[in-house]
Amino acid sequence: PGDKGGTPVSVWGSRDPCWGSPRCSGGLSAGNTVLVLCPPEAAPPLLYLAELSGEGGALPPGVLNVVTGPFPELCRPGLGVPVPGAAVGVGPGGGALAWGSPCRGPRLGWARGGRVVVIVLDSADLDGAAAAVVGAAGTPPALFPWGGCVVLAQEGVLAPLERRLRARLGGLRVGDPLDPSTDVGPLPPAAPHPEGLVEAAREEGAEVFQPPFPPGGYLYPPTLITGVAPTSCCLREPAAGPVLVLLPVRSPGEAVAVASGLPLTAAAAVWAQDITAALDTAERSVGPPRPPAPWVGASQQLQALREFGRPPWEQPPKLEGPLRYPLPSLNAPLAPQTQQCPLPLSGPLWGQLPGASRAQVLRGAAAALGGTRGTPGGDDRDNDGRLQGALLRWAAHAERMGGAVQEVPGGRTLVTRRPLGVVGVVWSWPHPLSLELLLPALALGNSVVVVAPPSAAGAALHLRQALVAAGLPAGALAVLPGGSRGSGAKLARHHPDGL
Amino acid sequence: ELGWISKVYVNRPAVVRHAEQIKKWKTLKGNWQAAWLLKAVTCIDLTTLSGDDTPSNVQRLCFKAKHPIREDLLKALDMHDKGITVGAVCVYPARVTDAVNALKAAGCNIPVASVAAGFPSGQTPLETKMAEIKLAVEYGAREIDIVISRSLVLTGQWEGLYEEICQCRKACGGAHMKTILATGELGSLANVYKASMIAMMAGSDFIKTSTGKEVENATFPVGIVMMRAIKEYYWQTGNKVGFKPAGGIRTAKEAITWLMLVKEELGVEWLTPELFRLGASSLLGDIEQQIFYHVTGSYPLQHELAMA
Numbered sequence: 089p090g091d092k093g094g095t096p097v098s099v100w101g102s103r104d105p106c107w108g109s110p111r112c113s114g115g116l117s118a119g120n121t122v123l124v125l126c127p128p129e130a131a132p133p134l135l136y137l138a139e140l141s142g143e144g145g146a147l148p149p150g151v152l153n154v155v156t157g158p159f160p161e162l163c164r165p166g167l168g169v170p171v172p173g174a175a176v177g178v179g180p181g182g183g184a185l186a187w188g189s190p191c192r193g194p195r196l197g198w199a200r201g202g203r204v205v206v207i208v209l210d211s212a213d214l215d216g217a218a219a220a221v222v223g224a225a226g227t228p229p230a231l232f233p234w235g236g237c238v239v240l241a242q243e244g245v246l247a248p249l250e251r252r253l254r255a256r257l258g259g260l261r262v263g264d265p266l267d268p269s270t271d272v273g274p275l276p277p278a279a280p281h282p283e284g285l286v287e288a289a290r291e292e293g294a295e296v297f298q299p300p301f302p303p304g305g306y307l308y309p310p311t312l313i314t315g316v317a318p319t320s321c322c323l324r325e326p327a328a329g330p331v332l333v334l335l336p337v338r339s340p341g342e343a344v345a346v347a348s349g350l351p352l353t354a355a356a357a358v359w360a361q362d363i364t365a366a367l368d369t370a371e372r373s374v375g376p377p378r379p380p381a382p383w384v385g386a387s388q389q390l391q392a393l394r395e396f397g398r399p400p401w402e403q404p405p406k407l408e409g410p411l412r413y414p415l416p417s418l419n420a421p422l423a424p425q426t427q428q429c430p431l432p433l434s435g436p437l438w439g440q441l442p443g444a445s446r447a448q449v450l451r452g453a454a455a456a457l458g459g460t461r462g463t464p465g466g467d468d469r470d471n472d473g474r475l476q477g478a479l480l481r482w483a484a485h486a487e488r489m490g491g492a493v494q495e496v497p498g499g500r501t502l503v504t505r506r507p508l509g510v511v512g513v514v515w516s517w518p519h520p521l522s523l524e525l526l527l528p529a530l531a532l533g534n535s536v537v538v539v540a541p542p543s544a545a546g547a548a549l550h551l552r553q554a555l556v557a558a559g560l561p562a563g564a565l566a567v568l569p570g571g572s573r574g575s576g577a578k579l580a581r582h583h584p585d586g587l
Numbered sequence: 588e589l590g591w592i593s594k595v596y597v598n599r600p601a602v603v604r605h606a607e608q609i610k611k612w613k614t615l616k617g618n619w620q621a622a623w624l625l626k627a628v629t630c631i632d633l634t635t636l637s638g639d640d641t642p643s644n645v646q647r648l649c650f651k652a653k654h655p656i657r658e659d660l661l662k663a664l665d666m667h668d669k670g671i672t673v674g675a676v677c678v679y680p681a682r683v684t685d686a687v688n689a690l691k692a693a694g695c696n697i698p699v700a701s702v703a704a705g706f707p708s709g710q711t712p713l714e715t716k717m718a719e720i721k722l723a724v725e726y727g728a729r730e731i732d733i734v735i736s737r738s739l740v741l742t743g744q745w746e747g748l749y750e751e752i753c754q755c756r757k758a759c760g761g762a763h764m765k766t767i768l769a770t771g772e773l774g775s776l777a778n779v780y781k782a783s784m785i786a787m788m789a790g791s792d793f794i795k796t797s798t799g800k801e802v803e804n805a806t807f808p809v810g811i812v813m814m815r816a817i818k819e820y821y822w823q824t825g826n827k828v829g830f831k832p833a834g835g836i837r838t839a840k841e842a843i844t845w846l847m848l849v850k851e852e853l854g855v856e857w858l859t860p861e862l863f864r865l866g867a868s869s870l871l872g873d874i875e876q877q878i879f880y881h882v883t884g885s886y887p888l889q890h891e892l893a894m895a
Contacts, residue, residue, distance in 0.1 A: 212598075213597050213598035213601060213602075214596075215815045216598040216601035216605070217598075219605055251822065255818075269613060359598070361596040361598060
């Protein structure tokens with residue numbers, strides 16, 4: 089707050105109003121001062137939120153600030169605001185914010201709106217799947233730009249599923265979102281209207297089912313489009329609104345392939361009563377580019393139990409287990425080596441290893457670090473001790489992080505953790521290089537690319553050598569010397585999964 | 588058509604979740620609530636199935652069936668001349684004659700429904716079941732609620748179940764047959780779906796969730812599964828089969844929720860006494876209380892509403 093001399097520590101750029109406000113509240117509750125930049129079409133909910141938070145002294149003045157203006161000019165530095173400590177770009181306009189601002193703090197990433205992909209296999213409860221799909225089609229995530237829902241059904245159940253979808257879509261009520269008896273609200277402002285895409289689909293020969301509805305305005309009736317192919321424009325171009333596209337597939341494998349080929353998927357769901365088929369399909373949608381976090385059996389909930397990678401009667405490993413692997417020797421001089429390897433942005437091998445193998449590699453690295461003598465630099469020995477401890481700790485975590493079963497109302501949810509993929513890390517000088525922060529990412533199966541200033545890269549390379557000697561695949565950890573300015577942008581151009 | 592039930596998959600958690608959401612639907616208020624309540628009244632099968640039924644309480648029930656809602660309340664809603672009566676009166680076979688006579692004396696055309704075929708357990712030989720049905724029809728019952736043998740469902744003898752229901756259908760003759768599936772004892776929702784399909788294929792006019800005497804009677808998940816079976820049967824054959832939840836429905840709010848569920852799953856055409864009934868006894872009292880409240884603004888005292 090300005091009068092006490094505090095500085096804002098978050099800047100949030102928001103293009104999609106529904107995504108912006110939850111993020112604001114997260115920043116506010118953590119004690120930050122929040123400055124929200126948004127274009128005029130996304131402004132109304134945020135301005136209303138700002139107005140409400142001023143009423144009754146709910147928030148002190150200056151804590152929540154909303155500035156509207158044209159994107160991306162709004163994101164130029166030199167806005168006259170104090171330098172923010174962190175920036176979040178939300179939506180496609182947010183990219184300009186994150187990379188164009190003078191923010192020196194962390195970029196917290198941005199949420200992607202997108203489609204919901206539902207895969208219905210032939211052992212699915214068709215009524216349940218139809219009810220869930222139609223329920224999801226009318227709710228806000230599907231109404232975002234680039235929203236909508238794509239249903240991939242196995243050929244044997246395509247016709248019964250289509251009949252049920254039509255029956256349920258006909259029963260949805262469109263109207264005022266504040267009225268609790270309506271199911272579907274209006275289109276988001278400034279979103280591309282779906283009518284154009286639906287017309288194009290009709291011209292391509294697709295069958296379009298829409299309950300009768302007066303045209304025009306911000307309300308659009310729920311629509312079911314069948315008889316299209318992945319090349320059709322209604323799948324390749326963004327369309328907001330309650331538009332469902334139904335595609336036939338021949339097998340679960342083909343469903344995964346088609347789903348991976350669709351641009352901008354935000355969530356996926358698999359419906360099948362055959363547990364093994366369902367989980368197998370969910371697992372297969374791991375390769376890049378993938379729909380994140382498929383839910384099995386329902387939207388928003390995983391409903392299957394399976395054994396973890398290890399039979400439950402085996403004991404979990406001890407933290408300081410005996411070392412059964414040969415100690416590698418690290419007698420080579422540790423000069424920082426410039427590595428000109430191309431950015432390894434497909435690292436499936438490390439992520440696909442089971443947790444036990446990853447743990448073994450980390451333990452081997454700990455042993456290797458313990459075995460070196462005469463490391464350069466006095467305080468490196470302390471660092472090594474801490475690193476060893478961290479390696480052993482994260483090795484134990486790697487074995488147990490496969491998943492968890494949580495009880496929820498109505499049953500149990502199986503949550504499996506999968507690695508993000510390729511994570512880029514940029515360190516800026518003069519902050520000390522804290523290598524322990526790399527270990528969680530590695531332990532959970534991510535491939536990491538580290539950009540460090542040359543003087544600090546030595547320690548990172550030391551760690552890398554230990555890991556590679558213990559069995560880390562070549563592409564899993566890359567250390568590149570470089571400054572922090574501009575490295576982030578260069579890494580981002582290669583589309584890593586985390587930064 | 589055994590093929591229709593060979594590949595039945597029911598995702599139980601999804602159905603239960605759907606049922607939970609239904610309970611959260613906004614409640615109706617005002618005139619709309621009164622209208623739906625009157626619709627529910629016309630769909631009630633006023634039931635008395637106790638060991639201590641005698642001609643006197645059956646007669647009282649039949650008079651209540653003719654005048655379910657107090658006359659002046661109906662006049663206040665301008666519905667006194669629409670012939671609002673309950674859908675049917677449901678009694679044991681031994682009491683059918685009393686019910687028929689009482690309704691004739693009252694000058695009322697409501698059908699008398701009789702439970703039969705070894706109600707409530709169904710664990711009697713097929714010959715006695717047939718005899719019971721034939722006698723009930725002879726006594727004047729125009730609707731028969733038969734009970735299936737749950738053991739046939741639990742052991743997967745679908746042809747045997749089909750045969751049994753077909754025989755009961757023949758014994759009913761021209762009477763309207765409701766098949767009670769006793770879903771609380773069938774073990775799984777998939778079994779409920781399959782038993783519903785078999786009952787419909789064998790010629791039932793209605794399928795009914797439960798006898799009212801089981802531990803678990805009519806719940807929303809079971810109702811949803813049975814209604815989906817009815818819809819599928821309608822898509823396959825074009826025949827509309829009715830649905831009757833029975834047992835455990837005691838409040839007006841539940842009755843309205845059942846009506847809303849029928850409208851959502853089956854459609855508006857099923858919201859008539861020909862295709863939907865509510866098996867209930869104390870429900871009528873609660874509905875009358877709610878209508879009293881709507882008309883006068885306060886809840887009634889015990890003596891202000893006639894006892895059923």
